[in-house]
Amino acid sequence: MAPKQPLVVDCDTGIDDALALLYLLGDPEVDLRAVTTVFGNTDAGTAAANTLRVLEMLGRDDVPVAVGARTNRRGTFHLAPYVHGDDGLGNTGLPAPVGAASGEPAAELIVRLARENPGRLNLLAVGPLTNLAAALDLEPRLPELVGHVTVMGGAAHHPGNVTPVAEANIHNDPEAARIVLRAVWDVTLVPLDVTMTEVLTEEHQRSLRAGGSPAAEFAAAILDHYLGFYERRTFGVRQAACHDPLAAAIAVGDVEPLLAPVVDVDVDTGDGPGRGMTVADTRGQYLGFPAQDAARVRVVLRTAGTFADLLVERLCGTGGERSRHVA
Amino acid sequence: MAPKQPLVVDCDTGIDDALALLYLLGDPEVDLRAVTTVFGNTDAGTAAANTLRVLEMLGRDDVPVAVGARTNRRGTFHLAPYVHGDDGLGNTGLPAPVGAASGEPAAELIVRLARENPGRLNLLAVGPLTNLAAALDLEPRLPELVGHVTVMGGAAHHPGNVTPVAEANIHNDPEAARIVLRAVWDVTLVPLDVTMTEVLTEEHQRSLRAGGSPAAEFAAAILDHYLGFYERRTFGVRQAACHDPLAAAIAVGDVEPLLAPVVDVDVDTGDGPGRGMTVADTRGQYLGFPAQDAARVRVVLRTAGTFADLLVERLCGTGGERSRHVA
Numbered sequence: 001m002a003p004k005q006p007l008v009v010d011c012d013t014g015i016d017d018a019l020a021l022l023y024l025l026g027d028p029e030v031d032l033r034a035v036t037t038v039f040g041n042t043d044a045g046t047a048a049a050n051t052l053r054v055l056e057m058l059g060r061d062d063v064p065v066a067v068g069a070r071t072n073r074r075g076t077f078h079l080a081p082y083v084h085g086d087d088g089l090g091n092t093g094l095p096a097p098v099g100a101a102s103g104e105p106a107a108e109l110i111v112r113l114a115r116e117n118p119g120r121l122n123l124l125a126v127g128p129l130t131n132l133a134a135a136l137d138l139e140p141r142l143p144e145l146v147g148h149v150t151v152m153g154g155a156a157h158h159p160g161n162v163t164p165v166a167e168a169n170i171h172n173d174p175e176a177a178r179i180v181l182r183a184v185w186d187v188t189l190v191p192l193d194v195t196m197t198e199v200l201t202e203e204h205q206r207s208l209r210a211g212g213s214p215a216a217e218f219a220a221a222i223l224d225h226y227l228g229f230y231e232r233r234t235f236g237v238r239q240a241a242c243h244d245p246l247a248a249a250i251a252v253g254d255v256e257p258l259l260a261p262v263v264d265v266d267v268d269t270g271d272g273p274g275r276g277m278t279v280a281d282t283r284g285q286y287l288g289f290p291a292q293d294a295a296r297v298r299v300v301l302r303t304a305g306t307f308a309d310l311l312v313e314r315l316c317g318t319g320g321e322r323s324r325h326v327a
Numbered sequence: 328m329a330p331k332q333p334l335v336v337d338c339d340t341g342i343d344d345a346l347a348l349l350y351l352l353g354d355p356e357v358d359l360r361a362v363t364t365v366f367g368n369t370d371a372g373t374a375a376a377n378t379l380r381v382l383e384m385l386g387r388d389d390v391p392v393a394v395g396a397r398t399n400r401r402g403t404f405h406l407a408p409y410v411h412g413d414d415g416l417g418n419t420g421l422p423a424p425v426g427a428a429s430g431e432p433a434a435e436l437i438v439r440l441a442r443e444n445p446g447r448l449n450l451l452a453v454g455p456l457t458n459l460a461a462a463l464d465l466e467p468r469l470p471e472l473v474g475h476v477t478v479m480g481g482a483a484h485h486p487g488n489v490t491p492v493a494e495a496n497i498h499n500d501p502e503a504a505r506i507v508l509r510a511v512w513d514v515t516l517v518p519l520d521v522t523m524t525e526v527l528t529e530e531h532q533r534s535l536r537a538g539g540s541p542a543a544e545f546a547a548a549i550l551d552h553y554l555g556f557y558e559r560r561t562f563g564v565r566q567a568a569c570h571d572p573l574a575a576a577i578a579v580g581d582v583e584p585l586l587a588p589v590v591d592v593d594v595d596t597g598d599g600p601g602r603g604m605t606v607a608d609t610r611g612q613y614l615g616f617p618a619q620d621a622a623r624v625r626v627v628l629r630t631a632g633t634f635a636d637l638l639v640e641r642l643c644g645t646g647g648e649r650s651r652h653v654a
Contacts, residue, residue, distance in 0.1 A: 235614070264491070270601070274606060277492075
């Protein structure tokens with residue numbers, strides 16, 4: 001879908017965020033202009049350090065990293081070391097990065113790059129949406145300035161992963177998510193409905209280990225913790241969801257969704273059992289999703305289920321950068 | 328599952344409520360002790376008149392009918408003539424019933440019958456849960472006195488039918504639904520996930536028309552309006568959901584669900600976009616639904632999809648009363 005225009009990734013790096021970055025950096029056509037970080041899987045500072053580690057591993061110290069929100073719009077935060085390890089990268093104990101984060105706040109960087117590339121800058125957000133909401137606060141014209149927005153988050157028909165109905169990125173800052181998902185720009189939402197069906201297995205991990213590239217070896221190492229979490233808490237076998245890498249692949253047009261209706265999406269910002277839930281109006285499913293007035297969010301409901309193969313190929317440097325993934 | 332013990336049906340008759348009553352009355356082993364009515368598809372008084380019409384059609388004026396709540400716990404109500412017709416029975420213009428509703432309020436009747444049949448009375452609720460919540464208010468020991476409760480309502484993974492996430496029975500009185508679904512009794516919840524996949528088609532309507540019994544002819548007549556609504560608003564073809572009859576068949580053990588985990592269920596009683604949603608905790612789906620502390624609601628997530636055939640057979644009097652419906 002979205003062509004490979006200038007891209008900013010907003011993330012909370014995080015095991016699957018790191019995999020998403022490795023995936024994007026494996027394609028020389030992807031024009032990654034900056035990475036901004038937010039609390040979530042880990043704190044925003046650690047997320048920046050982890051992002052720098054990934055960039056430096058691939059010699060990409062040209063990509064600026066900017067730290068963003070350390071809390072959500074209510075001033076609270078929740079981190080997930082049980083999913084991503086105490087260091088956010090599966091307790092792999094990587095050395096500190098050589099470089100440092102830019103002094104520019106994440107939201108300001110997003111606004112500046114949008115103004116410098118009017119109508120062309122794409123955004124990929126794979127953490128809580130606090131930075132994007134802050135950027136919208138700073139520049140109300142941001143929706144006109146930005147090309148396309150891709151968000152990993154939410155759940156349409158699939159259960160949540162933090163509450164029975166809420167997914168972590170949205171639940172971490174429902175107020176911000178509501179602002180971002182109801183702004184007047186085109187958003188592609190990549191929810192658990194598809195990220196939970198695109199899974200990395202032990203077989204994939206073995207392929208990564210044998211892959212020979214630094215990216216593949218690193219991916220295999222950080223996957224250990226992630227596979228363990230998913231085995232214990234979700235799947236009962238050593239396989240892990242491809243949340244952020246799948247959203248990255250959709251953002252740059254490598255994966256074409258098989259079903260992705262444009263529907264009205266709201267976010268529950270109350271304090272009841274639905275807090276942090278994405279309320280996607282999929283009632284038109286039997287009629288082929290008739291157009292809904294003012295709806296702008298394309299909700300990805302089905303993908304082919306074979307993305308993990310592409311991810312592994314890409315990280316091993318065996319052609320993943322050229323292949324196009326169609327059902 | 329539930330044996331054919333003394334049964335009270337609480338309903339808002341209603342096209343599919345009428346079909347559910349016809350289904351139950353077609354089995355001489357079903358011990359229907361009373362029908363109580365509530366606002367919903369139509370007003371509680373019309374629902375009682377419609378129930379009497381159905382009972383009298385089959386010569387069952389021995390079954391008492393009691394009128395219950397005319398509004399929800401907030402004192403408001405919403406009716407659905409666009410679904411069920413102005414008369415609640417597809418504008419079929421049936422004559423007024425000969426008999427009249429009992430003077431006993433619905434909630435009091437439920438409590439009385441529960442006390443008279445301690446541990447044996449089963450409840451089937453296919454409308455808003457206002458009467459059952461009122462009965463729990465009247466008699467806090469009701470959960471000990473009642474056998475099993477079956478409720479048609481809610482949506483787990485399926486979209487709602489009133490809002491993107493809320494089903495009509497629950498949305499009509501979320502406060503009552505929350506009381507009923509969190510009381511300390513065993514509930515089987517029959518949500519849209521299954522009632523939308525068990526459909527009556529024009530072919531079924533033709534079979535009913537040719538069936539020869541008064542019940543079948545009447546069912547074919549009231550289906551006209553219902554098929555029209557579902558064609559226009561939901562399916563795009565003339566077929567209709569089997570909401571209440573399916574719940575009835577599950578309540579008396581004729582249909583065995585293929586997947587029905589016992590999980591924690593909450594109801595959103597806030598005023599946000601999730602109001603009236605059932606929040607069923609199905610996060611354990613990949614692990615075969617491990618036991619959840621204190622969970623008592625069995626949520627039916629899958630049935631065989633062939634119930635409409637059984638319903639038609641039963642109404643035509645061609646053996647549906649004897650067949651047992653297993654996948």
